[in-house]
Amino acid sequence: xxxxxxxxxxxxxxxxxxxxxxxxxxxxxxxxxxxxxxxxxxxxxxxxxxxxxxxxxxxxxxxxxxxxxxxxxxxxxxxxxxxxxxxxxxxxxxxxxxxxxxxxxxxxxxxxxxxxxxxxxxxxxxxxxxxxxxxxxxxxxxxxxxxxxxxxxxxxxxxxxxxxxxxxxxxxxxxxxxxxxxxxx
Numbered sequence: 472x473x474x475x476x477x478x479x480x481x482x483x484x485x486x487x488x489x490x491x492x493x494x495x496x497x498x499x500x501x502x503x504x505x506x507x508x509x510x511x512x513x514x515x516x517x518x519x520x521x522x523x524x525x526x527x528x529x530x531x532x533x534x535x536x537x538x539x540x541x542x543x544x545x546x547x548x549x550x551x552x553x554x555x556x557x558x559x560x561x562x563x564x565x566x567x568x569x570x571x572x573x574x575x576x577x578x579x580x581x582x583x584x585x586x587x588x589x590x591x592x593x594x595x596x597x598x599x600x601x602x603x604x605x606x607x608x609x610x611x612x613x614x615x616x617x618x619x620x621x622x623x624x625x626x627x628x629x630x631x632x633x634x635x636x637x638x639x640x641x642x643x644x645x646x647x648x649x650x651x652x653x654x655x656x
Contacts, residue, residue, distance in 0.1 A: 474539040474547055474588060476595040481495075484516070484523035487536065488544045494578035500615060502616035505641055507561070526551055535561070536576070537596050539588050549577035550592040552600050562616060564638050564650060571652075572600035574613040577622070594631050601655060609655050614648040626651050 479487055484651035488511075494500065495508040524568055532554075539548040552574055555567040574596060577591045600608045613631065615623045631651035640646035 473542055473589070476537055476539050476591055478528050478599075479523055479526055479536040479538050479549075481520075481524040481527040481529045483527075484519040486538075486546055487523045487526075487549075488514075488516075488519040489551055490538070490578065491576075491592070493580065494549075494576075497581070498580065499619060499621065502640075502646075503620045503622060505534040505556070505580075506573055534595070535599055537592055537599070539592055547583045548574050548588050548592055549576060550574060550578075550589075550596045551576040552611075554600070554603070556606075563649070564612075567637065569609040570606045572597070572611040574611060577613075589625055590629055597653075607655065610652050612652040614638065614650055617647045617649055623649070623651070 492508065492511050495504060495506065497503070499510070518533045523536070523558065524530050524585050526534045534551065534553050536549060536551040538546045539545050552564075553562050554572050555562065555571050557567050557569065560566065561576065564573075574593070576594075579592070592646055597611050611631075612634070615625065615626060617637075629651045632653070634650045634652050636650040637647045638650070640648055
């Protein structure tokens with residue numbers, strides 16, 4: 472694999488925006504992301520600057536976005552890891568009862584799928600979460616739409632298992648998001 476997996480830098484907001492807009496045009500986007508392409512387009516440059524800063528090493532520390540950078544400098548994929556603490560609020564789903572990480576924003580460009588890049592992005596993101604100091608992260612969780620079997624298969628290959636917890640899909644209370652998790656090794 473000729474990609475460097477690394478944390479996004481604060482000044483890379485334009486690349487972060489571009490990759491997110493590509494992700495929001497993916498055929499799986501309606502069941503994979505909680506925003507539409509049109510909503511992403513409407514966001515201001517200030518939004519993208521703040522979002523990228525917050526997910527960078529220069530940011531607050533509770534969020535980290537990782538990217539897969541090709542030798543030509545282009546980005547082939549991304550994953551974002553959010554830290555959730557019992558004394559804080561959950562980003563999505565129920566409030567955490569343990570110190571945990573929450574994976575969101577998973578995307579790999581279609582032309583490079585199937586080569587292990589998503590697995591490598593997850594490994595780096597999860598290693599970062601496991602490396603944080605006290606209180607230690609006890610598990611990593613994510614949510615997958617019930618109609619997204621491709622993503623669910625990837626998460627199972629990585630070691631995530633369904634917890635049995637579900638939440639309604641925002642905007643469509645008849646659809647369910649399934650919680651998957653992996654315990655601290």
